[in-house]
Amino acid sequence: MKIAVCLKRVPDTDMRFAVAADGKSLDLSGLKFDMSDFDGYAVEVALRLNEQQGPGEVTVVGLGPDAVQETLRKALSMGADRGVHLAAAEVPFDGLAIAQALAAELAGQGYDLILFGRVATDTGNGMVGPMTAELLQLPCVTAISHLDIKDGRGTAHRELEGARETVSFPLPAVLTIDEGIARPRLPSLKGIMAAKKKPVESRPAALGPIRLTVDKLELPPERAGGRIVGEGPDAVPELVRLLREEAKVI
Amino acid sequence: MADTFAFVEARGGAIRKVAFEAITAARRVADASGGGEVHALAIGAPGLRAEMEQLGRFGADRVTVVEHAGLERYSPEVFAATAVAAIKAGGYRAAFFAASALGRDLTPRVAAGLGVGMASDVTAVDLSGDALLLKHPVYTGKAIATLRLVGSPAVVSLRPGAMAASEAPRAVRIETAVPALDPGAAHVVVTATEVSAAAKLDLGEAPVIVSGGRGLRAAENFKLVEDLADAFGNAAVGATRAVTDDGWRPSADQIGQTGRLVSPTLYVAVGISGAVQHLAGMRTSKVIVAINRDKDAPIFKLADYGIVGDLFEIVPRLTDAIRKIRAEG
Ligand SMILES: Cc1cc2nc3c(=O)[nH]c(=O)nc-3n(C[C@H](O)[C@H](O)[C@H](O)COP(=O)(O)OP(=O)(O)OC[C@H]3O[C@@H](n4cnc5c(N)ncnc54)[C@H](O)[C@@H]3O)c2cc1C
Ligand SMILES: Nc1ncnc2c1ncn2[C@@H]1O[C@H](COP(=O)(O)O)[C@@H](O)[C@H]1O
Numbered sequence: 001m002k003i004a005v006c007l008k009r010v011p012d013t014d015m016r017f018a019v020a021a022d023g024k025s026l027d028l029s030g031l032k033f034d035m036s037d038f039d040g041y042a043v044e045v046a047l048r049l050n051e052q053q054g055p056g057e058v059t060v061v062g063l064g065p066d067a068v069q070e071t072l073r074k075a076l077s078m079g080a081d082r083g084v085h086l087a088a089a090e091v092p093f094d095g096l097a098i099a100q101a102l103a104a105e106l107a108g109q110g111y112d113l114i115l116f117g118r119v120a121t122d123t124g125n126g127m128v129g130p131m132t133a134e135l136l137q138l139p140c141v142t143a144i145s146h147l148d149i150k151d152g153r154g155t156a157h158r159e160l161e162g163a164r165e166t167v168s169f170p171l172p173a174v175l176t177i178d179e180g181i182a183r184p185r186l187p188s189l190k191g192i193m194a195a196k197k198k199p200v201e202s203r204p205a206a207l208g209p210i211r212l213t214v215d216k217l218e219l220p221p222e223r224a225g226g227r228i229v230g231e232g233p234d235a236v237p238e239l240v241r242l243l244r245e246e247a248k249v250i
Numbered sequence: 251m252a253d254t255f256a257f258v259e260a261r262g263g264a265i266r267k268v269a270f271e272a273i274t275a276a277r278r279v280a281d282a283s284g285g286g287e288v289h290a291l292a293i294g295a296p297g298l299r300a301e302m303e304q305l306g307r308f309g310a311d312r313v314t315v316v317e318h319a320g321l322e323r324y325s326p327e328v329f330a331a332t333a334v335a336a337i338k339a340g341g342y343r344a345a346f347f348a349a350s351a352l353g354r355d356l357t358p359r360v361a362a363g364l365g366v367g368m369a370s371d372v373t374a375v376d377l378s379g380d381a382l383l384l385k386h387p388v389y390t391g392k393a394i395a396t397l398r399l400v401g402s403p404a405v406v407s408l409r410p411g412a413m414a415a416s417e418a419p420r421a422v423r424i425e426t427a428v429p430a431l432d433p434g435a436a437h438v439v440v441t442a443t444e445v446s447a448a449a450k451l452d453l454g455e456a457p458v459i460v461s462g463g464r465g466l467r468a469a470e471n472f473k474l475v476e477d478l479a480d481a482f483g484n485a486a487v488g489a490t491r492a493v494t495d496d497g498w499r500p501s502a503d504q505i506g507q508t509g510r511l512v513s514p515t516l517y518v519a520v521g522i523s524g525a526v527q528h529l530a531g532m533r534t535s536k537v538i539v540a541i542n543r544d545k546d547a548p549i550f551k552l553a554d555y556g557i558v559g560d561l562f563e564i565v566p567r568l569t570d571a572i573r574k575i576r577a578e579g
Contacts, residue, residue, distance in 0.1 A: 012388045013507060014526050026393070033321075093397070095358065124388050125370050127358035134362035139437040140326065142355045144502055149575045158352040159502035161452035165324070166442040172440075179508040180494070180501035202335050206348065211282060211367030215383065216396040220534060225552045228545070232559040233567040239539065239555055240571045247554065249458075249516045250482070250575060 001048040001056040001149075003114040005080065006102055006132075008036040008072040008091075009064055010122040015052045017219065035071045038117030040184035042177040046115055047079045047185070049149060057081045059111075063101055063205045064091045076195035077187035086205035098206030102247035103126065103135035116176045118143045119249050126176075133174035140168045140174040145181055199205070251283035252343035256404065257333060257356070258292035258313070259348050265292075265301050267455055268310045270347030270415035273410055275346045275375050277309030278420050278448065282377040283343055287311040288420075291336045293329055295322040295433050299424065306422030308415050315423050324352055324439040331430040332358040337364060340510055344382060349407035351455065361405040366407040373412035373465030382406065389531040391508045410454040411513070453505070456486035458516045461532070463490040465521015465561055467499035467543065473567045475520055476479040480571040488512065490528050506531035521561045524549025541565065 011031040018027040029099030035043075043060065050056035060075040062068040063086040072083035086101055098216045106114055114136075124140075133140030137218075147156035154173060158165040187195070189210075243250045256276035258269040269440035270482045273290060282284040290305055292298055302313045314569045316332055322542075337345050337360065347357040349371040354459055374385035379503070382399045384406060391449060399406070424489035460482070462475040467484070471488070489499040491506060507530040519536035522528060524547055533552060540553035541561050555563055 011389070013375055013392060013530060017389060017392050017394070024395075026389070035438055055293065090467060093395075094367060095370075096362060096365075110291060121390050124390070124511075126369055127361070129370060130355065130358040131362035132357045134330070140359070141438060143351070158351065158355075159500075160443070163443050163445045164500075164502070165440050166444075167438060168441050169438045177503075179504070180284065200469075212369055212401060212403045213398050214395050215398045216347070217388070218393070218394050218396075220394055223533070223538075223552055223554070225554060226550060226556075227554060228550065228556045228558060230557060232557070233563045235557045235559070235569045236564060236571055239568070241555055243363060243537070243539070244514070244575070247516075249537050250572065 001049060001053060002055060002110055003049065003113045004059045004061055004106055004111045004113065005039070005042045005046050005075065005115045006064045006128070007039045007043070007060050007066050007075055008117070008120045009033050009062060010036045010120060013121050017169055019217050021217060024217050024218065031059055033067065035086060036117050036120045036122070037075060038177055038179065041181055042115040043075045043078055043080060043178060044182040044184040045177055046113070053149065059084060060180055061086065062104065063107060065089060072200055073195050074187060075178060076198045077191040079184055081198065083200035085202040087202050088205040088207060089244060092207060092210050093123060094212040095123070095125045096131055096209045097208040097210045099128050100137055101205040102132050102236055104206045106132065107136055112171050114138070114174045115173070118176045118178045121226040127176060129176035136174070138172055138174050139169045140166055141169055143178045145149055145178045146174070147181065166250055173240055226239035252289050252341070253281065253286040253288045253340060253515050254280040255337055255340055255342040255345040256288060256290045257345070257347045257352060258290060258312065259292050260294050260298060260301070260354055263295065265304060266350070267415070268408070268410045270351070271410070271413055272346040272348055274415045275304060275406070275408055275413060276344070279344050279375065286343070286515050289340055291333060293321060293332055293429070295319060299426065302424050303422065306420050307417050307443065309418035309420055309505055310422050312419050312423045312425065314427050315347070316427050316429050318429050318433055321429065323400050323443055325433055325436050325440065326355055326359065326438050327436040328361055328429050329356050333360045334363040335430040337419055339415070344404040344406060347407045349409050353407050357407040364403065364405065366403055366405055367399050367401050369399050370407045371409045372406050373409050375406065375413070378420055387511065391534060392530065437492040446498050451484065451486040453486045453488055453503070453510050453512050456484060457514055458482045458485035459488045459512055459514045459523060459527045460485050460518045461488035461490070462493060462520045463522030464492040466493070472498060474562070478518065478565055478569045478572065481569045481576065483576060490522055502527070503545060519549050519553065520565060522549055523547050524552060
């Protein structure tokens with residue numbers, strides 16, 4: 001199958017964050033960057049599909065500054081075949097602006113599947129995948145935790161609040177990938193060497209108009225925390241008293 | 251003066267709480283922009299109409315009900331086409347949806363279908379001149395952004411439970427309409443919805459969450475966590491990734507960076523070490539209690555109240571104590 005996977009380069013969320021002097025962006029000093037969590041799962045899904053269903057091609061697409069090419073290389077070293085870098089000096093927060101650029105790149109290329117992460121770990125938007133599908137007028141299933149493809153149709157599972165949906169859809173289609181579906185492989189040394197020779201094209205991103213911007217960025221208030229009520233089951237009555245009288249939550 | 255729109259989410263023929271929250275937000279923006287009407291849209295199987303009177307209590311002026319025998323289950327294409335048509339026809343200032351599992355799927359399609367901007371998973375809404383100012387957690391909850399969304403209609407999905415529904419009674423007019431797309435013509439079809447037996451209350455809506463980690467040692471020991479949740483009466487059960495990876499709990503129960511982001515009034519962490527990826531999903535809880543035998547476990551740094559010790563001794567005692575309190579009223 002011909003599969004495209006859209007990858008976002010994001011700051012590693014294990015790091016300690018600080019707000020930059022402008023009050024609306026992250027202080028980037030000391031941050032590490034990697035592909036957004038769910039995008040790794042999407043790459044893994046694409047690779048496995050082609051391993052199981054016969055040869056195909058996996059194209060990874062990333063929009064942003066030149067550093068995005070590093071993220072594309074990581075996916076190539078996992079086993080993807082080629083990369084497309086849509087160059088933009090900055091990545092807007094506006095999901096529709098990004099979706100318009102991705103849709104322009106992906107339209108009419110004959111992809112059987114176009115995969116996205118369920119949500120990017122920086123924006124927390126969860127919108128670029130379904131918006132791109134809508135712009136391309138393609139069937140779309142979001143946040144899938146299981147996937148089967150057979151005879152040009154797919155079956156996916158989605159987790160709802162307290163329920164699971166089974167969804168049937170025709171190909172070509174857009175899917176957004178939730179965790180749990182396929183733990184991403186680590187690039188092998190051989191993969192890393194091979195990736196150096198794989199093609200990465202770069203062209204300007206055709207971003208749409210921007211309507212959503214960040215006005216202010218704040219860190220959540222620090223929690224006081226750290227109070228040990230006591231040890232063992234004998235501490236239970238005191239805990240319950242505190243929850244009732246001090247915290248007033250029961 | 252401007253009218254606003256709210257999408258009414260229902261499941262199994264009943265209105266979900268998040269729908270009242272969407273109407274409350276729509277009411278607030280309509281009032282703040284000089285007092286327009288709030289128009290709601292509900293889509294589902296026949297029988298839904300009977301539920302709609304309730305929406306007036308929260309400030310809906312008009313509800314359009316789209317009933318169809320083919321809409322027993324969610325149909326992304328039919329719901330999106332119908333919402334797009336309704337919002338286009340109404341000329342609204344803003345349209346509010348829930349950032350629930352259904353809403354996270356539906357809302358971006360609607361925004362793209364309308365070709366307008368959208369903000370998702372919003373925890374607070376303000377109107378400032380010709381822009382909406384919206385609070386939204388970013389970087390897996392490690393920072394909070396205030397977003398500026400311009401253009402009309404502004405499409406917004408609201409984090410369940412973040413903004414309480416409040417009453418603002420109106421006399422609601424109920425109208426009916428047909429789907430903008432024939433359900434039989436949809437490409438994407440939900441063929442089954444299995445309700446998981448364990449989940450009584452949704453993690454996103456429950457005021458109390460009791461969450462278990464690897465410290466429970468085996469799937470069957472989650473009975474302890476379930477019993478404690480039962481004792482509270484209004485609690486849902488969550489888990490760490492260590493637990494969902496081992497199949498002790500369904501993956502939908504996972505809380506954290508790659509799971510659900512929750513902020514209940516009370517979060518009880520049982521046998522959970524407190525890895526950053528887990529904390530990312532629950533650090534905005536109002537009060538956090540931790541039970542862990544390792545006094546140096548990182549969860550204790552975040553917890554408001556901690557007990558050091560063996561969960562197998564402490565949790566049953568806590569369950570009894572909570573039961574007693576609730577029995578006393
Ligand atoms: C990219 C990535 C994403 C991730 N996303 C998530 C996520 O979304 N959510 C998530 O939860 N994790 C996530 N993780 C995993 C995370 O790093 C931790 O591995 C996980 O949260 C640990 O789960 P745990 O606390 O149950 O287990 P452990 O870390 O093994 O902790 C078990 C705890 O139980 C205590 N204990 C043991 N026995 C007892 C007893 N008898 N009584 C009392 N206490 C006891 C121990 O002292 C210990 O602190 C992610 C990891 C990565 C790399
Ligand atoms: N700049 C980008 N380049 C490539 N893919 C992206 C970009 N931004 C978002 N995506 C894709 O869209 C998904 C959801 O992003 P978001 O809507 O920001 O949560 C991500 O997991 C990626 O798959």
